[in-house]
Amino acid sequence: MSQVHAIETRDLTRRYGRVLAVDHLNLQVPRGALFGFIGPNGAGKTTTLRMLAGLLEPSSGEVWVNGQRIDHDWRALRQVIGYMPDFFGVYQDMLVWEYLDFFARCYQMPVARRRTMVDELLDLVNLSDKRDANVQALSRGMQQRLCLAHALVHDPQILLLDEPASGLDPRARVEMRELLKELAAMGKTIIVSSHILPELAEMSTQVGIIEKGKLVASGSLAEIRHKLRAGRMLRLRILAEEPQALEAVRQAVGALGAVDGRPAASEPVVVPDYSRLGTSLEVEFAGDDHEVAALLAHLVARGAPVADFHEASNALEDLFLRLTEPGTAS
Amino acid sequence: MKRPLSLNPVLIKELRGRMRGPRAYLFLSGTLVLLGLAGYGLYRLALFSAQSFFGGGVPQGALIGQSVFVGLVFIALVVICAIAPSLTAGAISGEHERKTYDMLMATPLRSSSVLLGKLAVSLSYAALILIAAVPMVSLSYVFGGVATIDMLQALLLLVGFALTFSTIGLFFSALFRRTTPAVLASYTVLAIFVFGTVFVYGIVGTINQQSPPSWILALNPFSAIASALVNPVSSSPTVFSIGGGFSGPVFGVLWLISGASYDPATLALPRPLWHLTVGIYAWLTIALYLVSTQLVKPVRRFRLRRRAWAMVALFVAGSIVAALMLYGPWSPERILAWLRWNLSTPSNLIANGKFDAPLESAWQVSTESEHDYESGGEVTPVTEDGRTLVRFSRTGEGHAETRITQSIDRAVPADGWLQVRVTLRVQSDNLYLCGIFGSECPLMIKLNYEDVAGRPHEWMLGLNTETVPLDFVAYPETCTTCERPRPFVPVPPKEWYTYDSPNILESISPDALPRRIVSITLAAGGHTYETEVAEVALLVREGRPPDSGDAFGGFLTPTPAPIGPFIINRAIQVLPPLPPTPAPTATPIS
Secondary structure (H helix, E strand, O other), X not given: OOOOEEEEEXXXXXXXXXXXXXXXXXXXXXXXXXXXXXXXXXXOHHHHHXXXXXXXXXXXXXXXXXXXXXXXXXXXXXXXXXXXXXXXXXXXXXXHHHHHXXXXXXXXXXXXXXXXXXXXXXXXXXXXXHOOOEHHHOOHHHHHXXXXXXXXXXXXXXXXXXXXXXXXXXXXXXXXHHHHXXXXXXXOEEEEEEOOHHHHHOOOOEEEEEEOOEEEEEEXXXXXXXXXXXXXXXXXXXXXXXXXXXXXXXXXXXXXXXXXXXXXXXXXXXXXXXXXXXXXXXXXXXXXXXXXXXXXXXXXXXXXXXXXXXXXXXHHHHHHHHHOOOOOOO | OOOOOOOOHHHHHHHHHHOOOHHHHHHHHHHHHHHHHHHHHHHHHHHHHHHHOOOOOOOHHHHHHXXXXXXXXXXXXXXXXXXXXXXXXXXXXXXXXXXOHHHXXXXXXXXXXXXXXXXXXXXXXHHHHHHHHHHHHOOHHHHOOOOHHHHHHHHHHHHHXXXXXHHHHHHHHHHHOOHHHHHHHHHHHHXXXXXXXXXXXXXXXXXXXXXXXXXXHHHOHHHHHHHHHEOOOOOOHHHHHHHOOOOOOOHHHHHHHOOOOOEOOOOEEOOOHHHHXXXXXXXXXXXXXXXHHHHXXXXXXXXXXXXXXHHHHHHHHHHHHHHHHHHOOOOHHHHHHHHHHHHOOOEEOOOOOOOOOOHHHOOXXXXXXXXXXXXXXXXXXXXXXXXXXXXXXXXXXXXEEEEEEEEEEEEOOOOOXXXXXXXXXXXXXXXXXXXXXXXXXXXEEEEEEEEOOOOEEEEEEEEEOOOOOOOHHHOOOEOOOOOEEOEOEEOOEOOOEEEEOOOHHHHOOHHHOEEEEEEEEEEEEEOXXXXXXXEEEEEEEOOOOOOOOOOOOOOOOOEEOOOOOOOEOOOOOOOOOOXXXXXXXXXXOO
């Protein structure tokens, strides 16, 4: 525990009346991490982030930022943290540059830096051409980017982004994701919340999964998989009839041997896929990337005509559904 | 990092938003049109009244000018009451409703900055309207009768009210976090201030069948303005029906709601109501602002650290002290008087007042007698029970006076304290009271003094044994031949008695107040008498005991005040003023 975490919570709890929104949450976000904070709607993500941003008082528990306990000095915290709320509003009758200028003034930024900072940020979030537009006239995606820019005004070390991609079209989502990668590359610690795991899984260095106010899993994606012994779903298409294809896969799995005392893969399941040639199969695979490669090598060595070999994209969804209780996940 | 000179970000943001677009223009134009129409209407009304009730030599121009001025001020107040709460009632709740509250609160901006910014915007908006209305109001200069100071006072009061109403709106906005309830609550409070107070005032007056106490109206901004602008005496319907028959279109109502009452005999006025209103509003504004700073905070609301608690305690104590000082018995004048009184020590102007030293060392003995063949009496030092006393004795038929005099020649403070103390025993006295002229008491104390103008005066106090005369009507109860006599002081016969006089300086009318005491004389007068004096002292002291005056800062006891020539308090005097207020007569010592 010698490493100082950018953010650490100790038994962080928040009650709304009798409802436990956040239940003894112990979160550790290392410096420079891009932390995906994932959970179904109503799991307590927003409540947690608001507590971290100093906007909501914890019922109990502690928040530590950069190794310092935040007790009453929220104002110091606010210089370090940039917060983008999930639902955000824009002021009426305000231009885009005025919007950023206002927040820059709130952070008591000197006049000279304010001017350049506004332009730099607009450039960063790709809104330079909208500098003199009315904030209300922006599209949803632009407003979302503007809101992200507002959280960057004071160049914070830590960014708390509450569902930054919600309500965006796929193109805007990709843009937002690129933006986050760029910010991560700048060395900022970023906590991004989402209710969609795959959206974050690709870029997150760390993931925390929250369900009903409790942290059910955290760590890198691989660690979580490992901890849960959860296999990944491999999809294969072998240009052969069903029995031959099944046999080939069974043999290859058998040749791979046991992983952690268990068979490396489950019994292959035939997936109906009438649009293509051959037989489509799925196996749940417990091994790591080396073992996946070995499996493919065994298949190829046995002369199986593998036309397609990939990890099914909904594997993360399955993981997510497995982690969160059935029925509550959306 | 702290940049004290930087402008409040909230103020800049709000100004940018609020002043953009046609709304501000339209509103300002509308208000000015309203004021203009009202001004013209007031002018027509005042002109009509002045023409129909012309009389009393009151110049019409001034009355028209004053009518227009006061009317416009009141319409401006209506506008302020109508808009001030709405300018701020959405200030904090709007941030919640627009979902911008979290973003704002995630910045290091202090809650006080947010509130001050919002307040400043509201005030600047109100000030914009008021300043735009100033040229309109100054049209009343064309007619005359309005002083610049009146205009400034009205402007300051209106801005102050706008601040208070804005703070009320802001408080409810922060409390409810939703605009609709905040607006409702703000206007409800305002309605209580404006209509509720008048209603209670009326009810109390009806029940008691007399003028209700004016402090009921203290929360009413209209009453406060009326009491500030409208002279309660000269605008009262009674005075006008006698004086000129003109009361203008508005002044009857204004006089009524200003809560003013005056003593018709002395024309004495209580302290004007707006003094109280301004104090209460200031307190309310500060208190609501302080509570709001806590309500606005996202976390640690009302969790104050030690320093903040000290501030709260200071505020509470400060309000109490301020209230006592402004409206209670701790007025600065009274505190200063108390200090002066308690820091001063009485000094005795008389040497050898106990007669320990030989009599002649400080006193001159003199006698007079009506008949040459009779003695004027004797002054004899006698030692009794270890102390020396002086005996004034005489036996005879005709009038005589036996006296000892000491020259003093000492200055006395006109606003100070001067007291005579004498310990005496009247052994015998054969006259009723103090004789037929009241000038023959068994002991008389006479002070010879110079007044401020250097004129000589004599102040006399007689002490007697109050033997009741058969034909008592013939015997006066005060000296009839003296310049400044006092009612006689009764003393018991044949026993020692110490008399302490009240403050002599308060018993002398202001035009004859002493500046310098020349001499003191102790005299026994009559036919046959024997009076003994063991001690005499003339005590002088800086200051007066601070027990006099109104314990409610002048709100209860009217003090005589000059009445204005017209309706407005400080109107320019275009006519010789009404007969001056009778000078207050000195209250006699009872």
